[in-house]
Amino acid sequence: MHLVWNASQFESLAQHGYGDYQAMEFQRSSGILLHISSLPSYGGIGDLGPAAHEFIKFLVAAKQHVWQVLPLCPTGYGNSPYAGSSAFAGNPYLISLEYLSDWGWIDGERIAGLTGHAGNVDFGDVDQRKLPLLYEAAANFIDRGPHDPQFAGQWEQFQEFCSKEASWLTDYALYAELRRQYGTGAWTMWPEPIRRREPKALAQVASKYGAELTQEQALQFAFALQWNNLRAAASLLGIRILGDVAIFVNMDSADVWVHPAIFELDENLQPIHVSGVPPDYFSPTGQRWGNPLYRWDVLAERDFDWWVDRIRRSLELYDIVRLDHFRGFEAYWAIPADDATAINGTWIAAPGLDLFQTLEDILGPLPLVAEDLGLITPEVEALRLQLQMPGMRVLQFGFGNKGAHMHLPHQFAPGTVAYTGTHDNDTTLGWWRTAPAEERSAAEAYVGALGDRPVWALIRAAAASVAQMAIVPVQDLLELGSEARMNKPAVAGGNWNWRVPEGSWTAELAERLAALVDVTDREQDPLAPRKSTPETVSL
Secondary structure: OOOOOOHHHHHHHHHOOOOOOOOOOOOOEEEEEOOHHHOOOOOOOOOOOHHHHHHHHHHHHOOOOEEEOOOOOOEOHHHOOOOEOOOOOOOHHHOOHHHHHHHOOOOHHHHOOOOOOOOOOOHHHHHHHHHHHHHHHHHHHHHHOOOOHHHHHHHHHHHHHHHHOHHHHHHHHHHHHHHHHHOOOOHHHOOHHHHOOOHHHHHHHHHHOHHHHHHHHHHHHHHHHHHHHHHHHHHHOOOEEEEEEOOOOOOOOHHHHHOHHHEOEOOOOOEOEEEEEOOOOOOOOOEEEEEEOEOHHHHHHOOOHHHHHHHHHHHHHOOEEEEOOHHHHOEEEEEEOOOOOOOOOEEEEOOOHHHHHHHHHHHOOOOEEEOOOOOOOHHHHHHHHHOOOOEEEEHHHHHOOHHHHHHOHHHOOOOEEEEOOOOOOOOHHHHHHHOOHHHHHHHHHHHOOOOOOOHHHHHHHHHHOOOOEEEEEHHHHOOOOHHHOOOOOOOOOOOOOOOOOOOOOOHHHHHHHHHHHHHHOOEOOOOOOOOOOOOOOOO
């Protein structure tokens, strides 16, 4: 779909005071999409340990400057990083037991029997075997930390961490421990005084489970320490972390339990409306996601304080932030909570520019990327353009009808992040094997004969485009099929468990990527200051 804007429309935006928004401009660069859980780490799931640091070395050898990850939050039912139990906390599953052992938190013999490096994630096994060891390590640290000279430095750091992050950490620890005690993430099913966060009831919980709450805080400290070490190592080598922020949060989350006033809840703390998208060509009943919606009027009265805290936290974790479902910042589909489908929803205006102007006023220029896939209206595109925020284009989408050609490089604008596919797509090889004949013909007309090896032709097309960043999912880099797919939207089970096979980071693969970087001029740090261009050239 082509969107045409006339001068009067932009003048109207300027009259509303939005002409001075300052976006960050990204340099021409490239990178790899690989979630932490997909690393070939010891312990049955990818983590922040040695395998993550090995991947950084591969990125350097391949001359890549962006590592894109999915949300790092604790996951709930279905193990989706987009359905987290906190918008602020880190996922304990991703903590490296190997590094905890190196720190002295747990003896190496205690972790020797865990699942090795190979095979997809078995989340049940991780929950039953790795998680108890994490709590054991946290308990050891708490017991020994205050008096053991070995932990003197870390214990001081832990106390500073608890103080600095108290605005979310204390409540998250309460929430996480209550989930364990009641065997559910559904805080709406907890006893009434705890549901409504009555101070006396919370004080009783804190008194009864003080040691367990401190363990939760210790695990968050361990996650933060390992993540900060990883990010620092990446930064020293010129690699930026591109992270992900989902627009909505789970009903079963610490965020809604702690801040019910900013969500559309009734007097019984049940959602009034929930999130989703309307019926379309692909789904006659639409998609009912079920997240509670924000009371944007309440947030506006509070200068969007919760969103300011959330983006501030995201900028502590990531160098660049991708905003999932960006169109929801302009208008969102509100579905009556009692409805089983999304048919009867209504479009409701969101605060858009007011929100982002407030974020910038408080936090400064923001390194944001908009996930603007799907049905995008002229109003949504106007918001993105006014914010000077790069949008996304996905080559797999480009070979359908002419309306899909916006996803092909000849229609890209410089303010674009180009992908061969995303975590929600089939792999490029999997797509090719099942694509309609018309799409395959169009692809070959565009990039030449592909045979049964379509992937690198599309990687080269993305890299050669004018897009500011070109990102390749690691499954495409390795030319893997549908068996390596990360997620199938609207399919309840079997997602998010793929892991990289051991031995994938070869010198030959790094050299192939590095050569592509050289010839497509993508060797820059995406956040490096733009070099000034001389006004004249001497001959």
